[in-house]
Amino acid sequence: MLNPIKLASKNFLSSLDISSEEFLYILEIAKNFKNKDLNIKLKDKVLGLIFDKASTRTRVSFQVAMSRLGGTTVDLNPNTSQIGRGEPIRDTARVLSRYCDVLAIRTFNQSDLEEYAKWSTKPVINALTDLEHPCQALADFMTIKEEFIDFKNVVLTFIGDGNNVANSLILCGALLGVEVRIACPKGYEPNDLIINRANKIYKNKNLLKITNDPIAAVKGANVLYTDVWSSMGEENQKEKKDKDFLGFTINQKLVGNADKDAIVLHCLPAYRGKEISDEVIESKKSRIFEQAENRMHAQQALLSCLLA
Ligand code: CP
Numbered sequence: 001m002l003n004p005i006k007l008a009s010k011n012f013l014s015s016l017d018i019s020s021e022e023f024l025y026i027l028e029i030a031k032n033f034k035n036k037d038l039n040i041k042l043k044d045k046v047l048g049l050i051f052d053k054a055s056t057r058t059r060v061s062f063q064v065a066m067s068r069l070g071g072t073t074v075d076l077n078p079n080t081s082q083i084g085r086g087e088p089i090r091d092t093a094r095v096l097s098r099y100c101d102v103l104a105i106r107t108f109n110q111s112d113l114e115e116y117a118k119w120s121t122k123p124v125i126n127a128l129t130d131l132e133h134p135c136q137a138l139a140d141f142m143t144i145k146e147e148f149i150d151f152k153n154v155v156l157t158f159i160g161d162g163n164n165v166a167n168s169l170i171l172c173g174a175l176l177g178v179e180v181r182i183a184c185p186k187g188y189e190p191n192d193l194i195i196n197r198a199n200k201i202y203k204n205k206n207l208l209k210i211t212n213d214p215i216a217a218v219k220g221a222n223v224l225y226t227d228v229w230s231s232m233g234e235e236n237q238k239e240k241k242d243k244d245f246l247g248f249t250i251n252q253k254l255v256g257n258a259d260k261d262a263i264v265l266h267c268l269p270a271y272r273g274k275e276i277s278d279e280v281i282e283s284k285k286s287r288i289f290e291q292a293e294n295r296m297h298a299q300q301a302l303l304s305c306l307l308a
């Protein structure tokens with residue numbers, strides 16, 4: 001029987017907190033949870049959720065994953081806790097880690113997440129920051145593996161804003177040796193820190209490509225992926241971004257330029273008619289709802305390892 005392994009890192013703040021071997025093992029455990037071949041009970045364990053931004057999938061998939069593991073969750077938000085009134089992270093982290101066994105945090109700055117991890121005595125999980133969304137990427141690569149069995153020769157093209165979701169795809173692509181192409185409008189490229197980190201890991205230096213040409217980027221691609229144009233916290237930039245991202249919609253025409261067996265992914269929530277057309281979301285190529293389901297299995301696997 002497959003057993004959760006203790007991960008080398010206490011925390012999961014970044015996709016790079018796990019090795020490629022640990023990544024593949026988590027995906028294997030997730031598959032076993034999904035197929036109901038694995039039943040692990042972590043009696044009485046408590047996951048604390050601290051969400052400074054909205055969430056449907058991440059919050060609920062963590063809650064259900066924890067309940068399937070025999071544990072419970074506490075859901076905190078800035079309005080109902082002292083966090084919104086300015087209690088310092090170092091105090092909140094020290095108190096909550098005396099009550100909870102693990103914390104999942106969604107916030108803006110990666111440095112705030114790191115501050116929680118510094119002061120928490122229990123594992124801290126990145127449930128999305130402006131820089132990374134590593135739990136999303138676990139589910140994304142689980143979905144890709146379900147489709148293509150392994151990652152050999154898979155070309156993943158992300159079309160959209162080079163921020164958190166794209167950053168995590170880049171880092172995981174580097175870990176797993178997957179060709180990742182990012183197509184974004186000028187000025188929306190992923191940050192150099194992420195690109196440099198990925199290029200240090202990639203054995204083949206030509207596997208990460210950044211371009212401003214979506215049509216060229218999808219040629220021969222097996223996976224097309226997109227995310228909202230205006231992320232949480234960017235509501236005041238919406239008008240400008242809607243203009244800047246014109247031509248970067250995943251529609252039938254763009255899909256027609258990809259490999260004939262290509263699949264389409266989206267982390268959700270989706271804005272139909274902006275980053276993706278309704279037709280594509282509802283098409284046979286879409287694996288978007290499988291991907292959303294996989295959030296739960298992947299996080300159940302992650303929690304079982306972090307609490308092993
Ligand atoms: N994809 C994702 O993280 O969704 P939520 O914002 O609903 O959690």
Ligand code: NVA
Nearest residue numbers: 165227231232267268
């Ligand atoms: N880039 C998006 C992802 C949502 C899951 C955001 O940060 O809002």
